[in-house]
Amino acid sequence: MKNTAITKDLQSKMTPESVLQDLLDGNNRFVDGSPEGADNGALVSQTINGQYPKAVVLSCIDSRVPVETVFDQAIGDIFVARVAGNFENSDILGSLEYSCKVAGSKLVLVLGHESCGAVKAACDGVELGNITHLLSNILPAVHQSAEEVEGEANSSNKIFVAKTVENNVKLTIDRIRIKSPILKEMEDNGEIAIVGGVYSLHTGKVEMF
Incomplete structure (x- = not known):
């Protein structure tokens, strides 16, 4: 059971690679039905005066994808920005920049x-x-998928929808790098990584690109 919140010192020693692996390990625990669990009372007390999350997740608002749960994360572990369709805008970009540049x-x-x-x-x-x-x-993702997938270009075509979900994530990542010089520079310097994946409603598994 997790009963110790992330500290600034611990956060500073983390790498983008280790953080991603930690999230994927948490997702594996979720899929296997063996989450670590957490002492929420202890974590609440420890995070009153500050927070040092290791990652920020930009996700959809969908109620079937509770981000902390599917990655087996606890209080103080991750930032989560949510908007229907998990795309970026100026407010989301500001939130991502705060998470990484300001909060580490x-x-x-x-x-x-x-x-x-x-x-x-x-x-x-x-x-x-x-x-x-x-x-x-x-x-933009819809239009790209229409050039890549045969058949009806609407929601009746499951392959088309799946490709559009994937393209939407990839194009969002591209635009984050274009629209946020702060995040792009941090990524170029190896301070952060910007990655994407898709969650399966059937299995609970997150597949990374």
Whole structure:
């Protein structure tokens, strides 16, 4: 059981590679049904005056993908930024920059998931209130998938949806590097890594690219 929160000294000794492996090991425990568990009371007390998360995860809002749970992480371990369709915008970018440049996180993980409702809606060209603008962020991935996948270019085509989920993660990572000179420089200097993966609703497994 985890009962000690990450300290600044411990965070400083972590590497992007070790942090990614830690998250993947946690996901394996989740899939195997053997999470470590945590002493939440102890962790709450230890993090009152500060936090030193090792990573920041940009994920969808989907209720079936509780990020801390699927990576078997506890209080103080990771930052999580959530928006339907797990794409970047100026607010998300600022959050990622804060996580890494200010708070010392070593990893940015963009996490898509199987059968994403936002991706399906973008594939179908849904227009509804503020959702229309939200989905416009996913359309570049839709257009790319239309050139790569045969058959119907809508949510009835499971292969098309899966490819769009993957392309959306990859294009989001590309745009993070373009739009955030801070994160790009940190990655170039080996201070952080920016990576992507997709969560399977069927298995609970996160597959990295």
